[in-house]
Amino acid sequence: MTTRMSMRRALIAAALLLLPAGCGGNAYLSERTAETGLLSEESVWLHASAGPLFFSRAQVIAGNDDAFRSKLGLIEGARRSIDAMYYIFADDYSSSVLAEALIAAARRGVRVRLLLDYHSNYRHLDLFSMMQRRAGGEDALAVRFYNRPTREMVKDAAYLTLGCGQGEKLPEADCAPAKMAEIDRRFAGETIDGRPAAELNISNLNVAGSGLFLSGMYARNAGLMALAVQEGQGIDPARFQRGGATSPEELESLKKIGRLYLSSRIGSPVARLAARIQLAMAFAFYGDVLDPVYAAFTGYLPAERDRPASADREWEHATDFMHHKLLLADGVRLQLGGRNVEDSYHMRRNEMLGKYMFEDTDVVAELTAGGAAVTRSFETLWNFRPMVAAIDEIRSHAPNDYAANERAVAQAEAACTGEAEGAARDACLNRALTRRTEGVEAREARRFREMQEKAQRYRTAYRYRGSPDPSPRFDVDAGAALSYIENVPFHGASEAAHDARSLGAVNGEEAAYGKRMHGLWLAGLEDACRTATAARPQRVILHNAYFFPPSNLMRRFAEMIDGTIDCGHVTVTVLTNSIATTDLKVVNLFGRHAAKAFAEYYRDRHDPVRGARFEYYEYLGGAASESARGQLSLHTKVSVLGDSLIVGSANADVRSYMMDSNNGLFIRRAAALTARYTAHVNVLLADAARTSDVTRIIADTPRAAILAEDRATLRAEMARYRAERFIDAAQADRVETRMVEMLNRAYDLARAVLAGGPGSRRAEAEFNRLFKPI
Structure with a gap:
């Protein structure tokens, strides 16, 4: 049965690949569905990334404690592989328990792959690099991030931070055509995975202050973004390499950026630009009510910058989130639904919880056939090069060293509050930053200690840890x-190889644009009527x-x-x-x-x-x-x-x-x-x-x-x-x-x-x- 099912799916996928875009009719609906409005099994399979899935047991779970215990059980029971995708993977109490369990699974020989949203999880980059290192490296536990900046976005960031914009106190000499041509030359020669980076529309370069700008954007730190625009040409990106030990020179560079940041906080062009960016970031999800973050700095792009028409659309979709929630153990036990990895989804109301306790729903299933197709669909996204970046790539094109030391900068500022402006305050700041600035090894060590402490607190202080969850379960x-x-960011069959990203969707062509959940939603509504x-x-x-x-x-x-x-x-x-x-x-x-x-x-x-x-x-x-x-x-x-x-x-x-x-x-x-x-x-x-x-x-x-x-x-x-x-x-x-x-x-x-x-x-x-x- 499994072989016949796989062959049928392969034939369906091949047929979809042969269909030209924009041809008449809906290729994802069977003839019966198209004629009657009744949703056929074939129409469901045409929309599905994997299926039919056969199972021995499946349940819908309403309770947060039940959902957490189920996830932990899947991780602890895994013997060969764990594949997971989440929008949020936090560093709080219950999440630390799961992080420990993933490391332990990798150390006992389970291959762990974790695909996370770039925007939501960039601030925890050191946590995930620590997990990789403690687990024994990427071959044991690998973390990748979804919706990396495109090549044009990185180039925009480079141009913004060259000193070639229209901002204040930017010398015209910095805008010499020769300098801009040199940047174009550096991008033109870049290769990734043995291919020209332009073919993949990605870049791992860090030019001028581009890395600092992007780090500020993903860390939601408007001050760093503004500082990169105004001071980026004075920051040496070569100081920071991919991973490895932090050198004394790199620590000095971190202290420099801390001093620059503090000296630019009030009254400067940096502060004024930071205010614009901060306001845009605060209201970024109000759509066109306020200009998005991009509009806060587009005036700083040099007029000479020759940008393709697609670049503006790429910025429009810079916040396309990895909104999947999936935990797949050994390719046969899966859990998915609405829950992220965070206390608010994994606890009942108690004194350890933050602002929200979410009422959510997951489904867990033990598969007897079809799990291999779920794994393949995971791997399609895992290997989708135009949108997915590994940790070492992020440390190259958007190093988090400055953003991760923001706490050290704030502590240094507080320690030197009593010092008057001038040499004495500068000396105080230098001493304070020297004591507090951390390289990547120190940050990872701190993250490891914090993970252990928070996991232990969950085990000893969470009042419902050993109590039955009273929330309902529903057997399938x-x-x-x-x-x-799935809704996926590419055209065509989900099992095909993909090098090109689709942006947005067109009504009536939902499935062709990768929005197959919505295609089924629409068909399912009509089916209920019929x-x-x-x-x-x-x-x-x-x-x-x-x-x-x-x-x-x-x-x-x-x-x-x-x-x-x-x-x-x-x-x-x-x-x-x-x-x-x-x-x-x-x-x-x-x-x-x-x-x-x-x-x-x-x-x-x-x-x-x-x-x-x-x-x-x-x-x-x-x-x-x-x-x-x-x-x-x-x-x-x-x-x-x-x-x-x-x-x-x-x-x-x-x-x-x-x-x-x-x-x-x-x-x-x-x-x-x-x-x-x-x-x-x-x-x-x-x-x-x-x-x-x-x-x-x-x-x-x-x-x-x-x-x-x-x-x-x-x-x-x-x-x-x-x-x-x-x-x-x-x-x-x-x-x-x-x-x-x-x-x-x-x-x-x-x-x-x-x-x-x-x-x-x-x-x-x-x-x-x-x-x-x-």
Whole structure:
């Protein structure tokens, strides 16, 4: 059976590779699905990265403690291999236990591969290089990072830091064409893996202050970014090599940058540029409300810099996240879902927890066949050279030595507070930095001690460590069909070799652009409508942390409501966070204006015979959900589609469609599982202390009242970020005005998308483009 299954998948993959881009029809839908709207097994396989997966046991896990113990058990029980992908891998208590277990697994001969998001985990670079070293090197435990800077981004950073920009006190001599030609020459000769780096669109060069600039960007340190722009030409990148021992010269260079950083904190051009960048970073996820980080420094790019048209799009997608969550042991035991590696996903509320305790959902399965295809899909991303970098490459193109010593700089500044400006203060700073500045070996040693201490604290102080988790588990039906599904950053079959990256997506061509989870989401919604009858009505549930759907999902919901698709025997339930419970208020701010348009469309255009019934619930805030040690917030990403269920990492938002990678299990022929999960959700909906039906409230509340609430929320967020440090009152008013304009645009575009007609396709594309970073 396994051989036949592999051959069939190979034939499907070959057929997809032969299909030209943009040809008529949807190559990822079978003829039966295309004609009837019924989702066939072949259509599922065409979308899936691996499947069908056969299993001996599978469970959906709701409890944080259960999910953590399951992960730890998979790691400790592994004998041959561990492959893992995560958006966040923190350095807190429970995460330290897992880090220790991964090192121990590697030391007993298990091959460990860990693929992490570059943006979210760069600040822990020393932790991961320590893990590699303690485990016995990359052959034993290897860590790679997803969405590295592209070659053009590195070149932009080099040009920005050459002293060739339009900033203050930048001598014209530094902008000599010969100097710029020399930089182009250095990039032109670069090879990686024996190939011209230009072919891969990546670079490991560190030219002028490019490495410092990129380090500041990924460490979210605006001061370092600004310093690199203004002082980069005086920093010698050759001081820092890939790994290895830290020389006295390198430590002196670290101290130099610390002194430069401290001397430029107040009143200088560096400080003013840093303020612009800091504000942009603080509001980076507000889409076009404020200029993104890139816009804060584009004025510093020299006019002579000849940039390809694709460079701007690459910056637009600089925050495409590795949003997968996968732990695969020995190629046969897997766990995936919404949970990252962090205490907030692995603990109940207790005094050790930080701001949030997330309610999330994972699925764990023991596979008897199909696991090899999951491994191959992992390896496709692991080896996707245009986006993936190893630790030694990062230490070359974005060395973290300066960013990792920020604490030493702050301590030195505090130690010399009483010294007057001048030679005495300089001497004090030099002494303080000498005592506190750490090379990579010292930083890794400290990270190892901290990991041990935090893991021990979890074992001895976490109050629920030995207690049963009271949260529900849901067994997967023995006869269910499982498929591993993904959103991936390339075109074509997932099993093919890929050298080129796809950016974004086009509605109607979701799967061709790698957005196969959304392709199945759309097909599954229509399938629920087509299979529903009066005798056997269907339920669709979107139990999801964020509800700001991309325009293709929004349009499909409109078709289900207005009778375009006969969906009269279907009830659609959305259960999501309110602005009081969410960890990302910006998503709710924009999402409720789209939801407002949708609720009005439902109120005004619902077909009483052919239209689906729609209800929109939110979790309630207040005393029951808030705590200094873990405010309850929904992080689940589960979709019930009739008798099918998706458990995965994709949010019901534009970003998950247009930007991030994601994965999940598509579970079919699981009537008992979907019934039990539906009952679980119904209990939540019936609990007036936990959730509220806001469908009519959203539709009937005047938009002026909603906007007034949004203005108050924005002001509170600006106060939280202390925006007064960067902008005056008039600038703050302009920000608020721009914010309201964008909220209005979200509402207007959502209405145009829902209405359909001649302008709908243009509105769909604009909606996705504008709001993808949120």
